[in-house]
Amino acid sequence: MSYDFLQHYWWFLVSLLGALLVFLLFVQGANTLIFNLGKTDNERRIVINSTGRKWEFTFTTLVVFGGGFFASFPLFYSTSFGGAYWLWMIILFSFVIQAVSYEFQNKIGNILGTKTFQIFLIINGFIAPLLLGGAVATFFNGSNFIVDKGNITEFAQPVISRWANCSHGLDALLDIWNLVLGAAVFFLARALGSFYIINNVASNIINSRARRQVLLNSAIFLVLFLVFLTHILLKDGYAYDPRTGIITMEPMKYLHNLLDMWYLLIVLLISVALLLYAIIRTVRDESYTKGIWLAGVGVVLVVLILLLCAGWNNTAYYPSNVDLQSSLTIANSSGSKFTLTAMSVVSLFIPFVLGYIFWAWRAIDKKQITEEEILDGEAY
Amino acid sequence: MFNQLFLDISVGTVDWSRAQFALTAMYHWLFVPLTLGLAIIMGIAETCYYRTKQQFWKDVAHFWQKLFGVNFAMGVATGIILEFQFGTNWSNYSWFVGDIFGAPLAIEGIIAFFMESTFVAVMFFGWKKVSPGFHLASTWLTGLGATISAWWILVANAWMQYPVGCEFNPDTMRNEMVSFTDVALSPFAIDKFCHTVTSSWIIGAVFVVAVSAYYLLKRREEKLAKASIKIAATVGFIASVLAAVTGDSSAYLVGKVQPMKLAAMEALYNGGKSQSLTAVAWVNPLKQPNCRTEKEHSLCVSVPYGLSLLATRSLHGYVPGINNLIDGYVKEDGTREPSVKEKMVRGRWAVNALMAYRKAKQADDTVTAEQNLKIIRANMKYFGYGYVDKEEQIIPNIPLTFWSFRLMVGLGSFFILFFAVLTFIVYRKDISQQRWLLIIGICTLPMGYIATESGWVLAEMGRQPWTIQDMLPTWMAVSDVHPASIATTFFLFLGLFTLLLVVEISILVKQIKKGPEYGK
Numbered sequence: 001m002s003y004d005f006l007q008h009y010w011w012f013l014v015s016l017l018g019a020l021l022v023f024l025l026f027v028q029g030a031n032t033l034i035f036n037l038g039k040t041d042n043e044r045r046i047v048i049n050s051t052g053r054k055w056e057f058t059f060t061t062l063v064v065f066g067g068g069f070f071a072s073f074p075l076f077y078s079t080s081f082g083g084a085y086w087l088w089m090i091i092l093f094s095f096v097i098q099a100v101s102y103e104f105q106n107k108i109g110n111i112l113g114t115k116t117f118q119i120f121l122i123i124n125g126f127i128a129p130l131l132l133g134g135a136v137a138t139f140f141n142g143s144n145f146i147v148d149k150g151n152i153t154e155f156a157q158p159v160i161s162r163w164a165n166c167s168h169g170l171d172a173l174l175d176i177w178n179l180v181l182g183a184a185v186f187f188l189a190r191a192l193g194s195f196y197i198i199n200n201v202a203s204n205i206i207n208s209r210a211r212r213q214v215l216l217n218s219a220i221f222l223v224l225f226l227v228f229l230t231h232i233l234l235k236d237g238y239a240y241d242p243r244t245g246i247i248t249m250e251p252m253k254y255l256h257n258l259l260d261m262w263y264l265l266i267v268l269l270i271s272v273a274l275l276l277y278a279i280i281r282t283v284r285d286e287s288y289t290k291g292i293w294l295a296g297v298g299v300v301l302v303v304l305i306l307l308l309c310a311g312w313n314n315t316a317y318y319p320s321n322v323d324l325q326s327s328l329t330i331a332n333s334s335g336s337k338f339t340l341t342a343m344s345v346v347s348l349f350i351p352f353v354l355g356y357i358f359w360a361w362r363a364i365d366k367k368q369i370t371e372e373e374i375l376d377g378e379a380y
Numbered sequence: 381m382f383n384q385l386f387l388d389i390s391v392g393t394v395d396w397s398r399a400q401f402a403l404t405a406m407y408h409w410l411f412v413p414l415t416l417g418l419a420i421i422m423g424i425a426e427t428c429y430y431r432t433k434q435q436f437w438k439d440v441a442h443f444w445q446k447l448f449g450v451n452f453a454m455g456v457a458t459g460i461i462l463e464f465q466f467g468t469n470w471s472n473y474s475w476f477v478g479d480i481f482g483a484p485l486a487i488e489g490i491i492a493f494f495m496e497s498t499f500v501a502v503m504f505f506g507w508k509k510v511s512p513g514f515h516l517a518s519t520w521l522t523g524l525g526a527t528i529s530a531w532w533i534l535v536a537n538a539w540m541q542y543p544v545g546c547e548f549n550p551d552t553m554r555n556e557m558v559s560f561t562d563v564a565l566s567p568f569a570i571d572k573f574c575h576t577v578t579s580s581w582i583i584g585a586v587f588v589v590a591v592s593a594y595y596l597l598k599r600r601e602e603k604l605a606k607a608s609i610k611i612a613a614t615v616g617f618i619a620s621v622l623a624a625v626t627g628d629s630s631a632y633l634v635g636k637v638q639p640m641k642l643a644a645m646e647a648l649y650n651g652g653k654s655q656s657l658t659a660v661a662w663v664n665p666l667k668q669p670n671c672r673t674e675k676e677h678s679l680c681v682s683v684p685y686g687l688s689l690l691a692t693r694s695l696h697g698y699v700p701g702i703n704n705l706i707d708g709y710v711k712e713d714g715t716r717e718p719s720v721k722e723k724m725v726r727g728r729w730a731v732n733a734l735m736a737y738r739k740a741k742q743a744d745d746t747v748t749a750e751q752n753l754k755i756i757r758a759n760m761k762y763f764g765y766g767y768v769d770k771e772e773q774i775i776p777n778i779p780l781t782f783w784s785f786r787l788m789v790g791l792g793s794f795f796i797l798f799f800a801v802l803t804f805i806v807y808r809k810d811i812s813q814q815r816w817l818l819i820i821g822i823c824t825l826p827m828g829y830i831a832t833e834s835g836w837v838l839a840e841m842g843r844q845p846w847t848i849q850d851m852l853p854t855w856m857a858v859s860d861v862h863p864a865s866i867a868t869t870f871f872l873f874l875g876l877f878t879l880l881l882v883v884e885i886s887i888l889v890k891q892i893k894k895g896p897e898y899g900k
Contacts, residue, residue, distance in 0.1 A: 053505055056497035059456065064489030066464055071486035074478025074554075081464060082471025082859035089869050092464055093876070099457035100880055103449055109890030112883055149553040152476065152856070153735035155767065159472050159860040160553070168865060335479045336549070336556040346487050353494045360498045360518075363510050378505055 006340035007330040008312060010072035013347060015307035017065040018136070019300045022185060023192065024058035025129045027051045030193025032125035034118055037197060037209050042371055048121065050200045050369050052102040052380045059095060071343050075333035076318055079161040083145045084169025091131045098124035102380045133185025137178040139310040140232045140254065142319035144171055147326040164322040177231055184224035191217040192299065195282060195292035202368035211283060218279045238316035240329050247316050247327045257313045264305045271301030392863025394855045397469040400870045404461045406833060407877045411455035413832050416530060416577060417584015418448045419523025424611050430516045435899055440604055443896035444588070447888060449504060454884050458877060469866065473847055473857035480546050480557045481536055488532035496525030531573050538569035540848050542637045548760050550737050550753060568633055575626035578619045579832055582795055585616030586828035589802065591892055593821035596812045601895050610806045617799035623792055628690065635691030635699065638849060641842035642691055643702045644776045645785040647677055651701030657686025660786065665779045671702045706771050720771045727766025730759035764851045776844040784834040791831035798824060
């Protein structure tokens with residue numbers, strides 16, 4: 001396997017993890033709807049218990065996404081996490097409060113009360129999709145950082161990557177296009193959360209409320225997403241010369257990427273169609289509960305294609321707006337060939353991992369969650 | 381001091397980053413050992429249920445799983461910060477060694493975290509949804525996932541203490557992996573894993589003993605308490621003996637690869653042959669001694685030849701002290717270990733040659749580049765010393781390492797005795813009549829946590845100032861983040877984790893007071 005192939009393969013894998021993470025944000029999306037879908041304490045408990053059986057997957061995928069990036073593209077890990085300090089800290093803080101909220105909220109001895117932990121879930125539900133979406137948008141819109149590996153020999157200022165202003169990542173939220181994608185991911189997460197509740201909960205009243213949320217949130221998502229997609233297809237992109245590594249601006253780079261990699265364009269169109277079909281069928285057919293699977297496949301593929309467009313075809317996936325040549329590409333930021341090869345062997349475990357997740361998921365979800373089950377005791 | 385930390389970016393950033401990592405790691409380590417330890421005990425209880433089909437054993441397993449769940453959530457919550465902190469607070473480190481260090485973290489996620497998170501859901505919610513065999517497998521797989529996770533994170537930690545399987549690449553300005561097996565199967569990693577996991581089993585055992593002892597003292601849940609204490613005593617005894625064995629080999633490896641840590645934890649200023657092992661001595665816990673001018677500590681009670689035996693496996697083996705390590709010394713094989721000053725000089729040669737090499741490469745000056753490459757290769761072993769200004773910087777905090785070592789070993793020895801007596805009594809006598817032992821059992825719980833946290837304080841403070849032994853000091857590993865930002869997140873995490881810890885303890889206490897639910 002050539003080094004170039006390994007870099008492309010690992011960009012595919014981290015993109016796939018990123019895409020799965022966006023899909024799994026349905027947990028966060030549904031949590032923002034706790035009070036919309038559940039009007040009584042028991043109804044809210046059903047919704048929380050439904051997402052509570054999946055939250056670990058979202059959490060773990062985020063951690064593996066981070067670990068995967070660290071191993072395969074350590075310069076991104078170093079530059080983005082160290083530079084955009086506050087952006088990542090806020091995201092992580094929201095996941096910390098989420099992680100305990102399920103287990104603690106209905107336990108005797110919870111001195112903070114049930115509502116505190118429900119609010120924690122909602123805070124995470126708002127922050128995580130919004131900021132993760134905004135962070136992904138910086139792959140297309142750029143960030144304000146400088147990289148100079150030579151700094152390691154400087155005794156006075158040894159840090160190789162620095163943020164060019166004191167906001168430490170919060171400046172990403174001043175870019176309207178980052179906010180547009182952040183908002184799109186937020187409404188997508190709410191739509192996916194509603195799809196999931198319809199599939200997972202045996203309650204007609206909760207399901208009818210969820211169907212209304214599918215329509216509302218999907219409509220807002222589609223508008224925001226199409227605006228963002230149009231923007232990136234028409235904007236200048238960050239291209240690099242694979243021989244010299246020099247980065248330049250190229251008009252309509254991302255559109256060119258899709259046309260050059262036509263197979264990605266076909267998958268993109270099919271996945272958007274899948275998503276639209278899931279939305280329309282779920283809204284129109286009261287008995288249809290499988291929308292989460294079609295929508296899920298559609299979302300994973302759409303995000304995957306977007307991320308592949310950001311990194312493949314000689315594109316700088318983490319552009320710098322203050323120093324173009326500091327931009328990160330899959331070639332200049334990856335692990336060594338040895339490490340990528342070793343990690344590729346490990347990646348052969350992934351289908352096995354996905355297999356047992358599917359198996360366990362199916363075993364737990366064979367029967368939809370009912371009120372009786374929640375009151376029976378095996379519940380948060 | 382606080383003013384200085386806020387104003388001086390170099391000192392403040394390093395100190396707050398270290399403080400934040402220490403805070404989050406120590407909080408995380410309050411929950412992880414109990415997860416690893418309880419996993420064994422509830423796994424055994426559920427296996428008994430699977431074999432006997434008695435409802436009683438299901439109740440036992442179910443009860444400990446409920447407590448496990450509360451603790452597990454906190455472990456997960458505090459763990460996420462640790463992984464991302466390598467990037468947020470130690471960005472130079474992430475690039476300089478990310479090619480090696482990132483791999484175990486990624487493997488931990490792919491292989492261990494998914495196993496843990498998938499099967500923990502089946503364990504909690506699957507009692508009525510899956511077959512007993514599937515459920516039992518899920519319980520053991522949850523514990524196995526946590527243990528595999530411990531393996532990979534300890535591989536990563538061991539690599540920082542004993543960096544192997546890598547080579548510096550001057551073109552990419554980082555260390556790159558050249559042997560995956562050297563990294564994954566380093567003797568330091570294997571020993572660290574065995575010692576850490578067995579000591580975690582002790583925590584699980586002392587927790588179960590303490591809760592069961594509480595029930596027996598209150599004369600309630602006697603059947604469950606007696607059955608649980610039997611399992612916990614056996615697990616605790618085996619684990620404490622194994623922890624002592626692996627602790628001994630840990631000390632031997634430290635002597636080989638981190639002699640300064642060994643000298644600091646023994647407060648050994650001037651070493652030599654046939655060294656005694658200090659059992660206890662008056663080392664002022666609040667003041668870093670000046671090893672160059674002060675005499676050895678007073679009121680010393682020691683075991684003759686003990687340190688030489690521990691560190692070299694020979695009664696008359698040579699163990700260097702702090703001053704020997706600073707001044708240089710002749711090893712037993714006749715080779716000479718350079719002084720710190722010499723290492724600093726050679727380290728600076730390596731750093732300066734690296735700078736010249738980069739410039740020559742940019743100017744296409746292959747001759748100069750080649751000359752500097754030779755200098756880099758000849759002195760790379762001491763690269764990290766190039767960033768050291770004073771010899772004293774490489775001495776860890778002596779009182780902290782000295783006392784944390786004694787706390788850990790002292791309590792570890794007590795656990796062997798305690799579990800030996802407890803095991804004897806639970807199998808031979810009626811434990812509920814031994815009130816003195818039950819009271820000791822409850823008191824043992826905080827001791828377990830003190831011992832395990834002391835172990836980590838020793839391991840991490842003892843290797844200061846290095847983030848990676850001899851390769852990268854802490855002040856070269858940080859991110860370019862203002863200390864005020866890190867101080868803010870430090871206090872945010874301190875407040876949040878403390879609040880959540882209080883909630884967790886409150887929930888655990890109420891759950892324990894409420895007791896198990898029988899026949900569910």
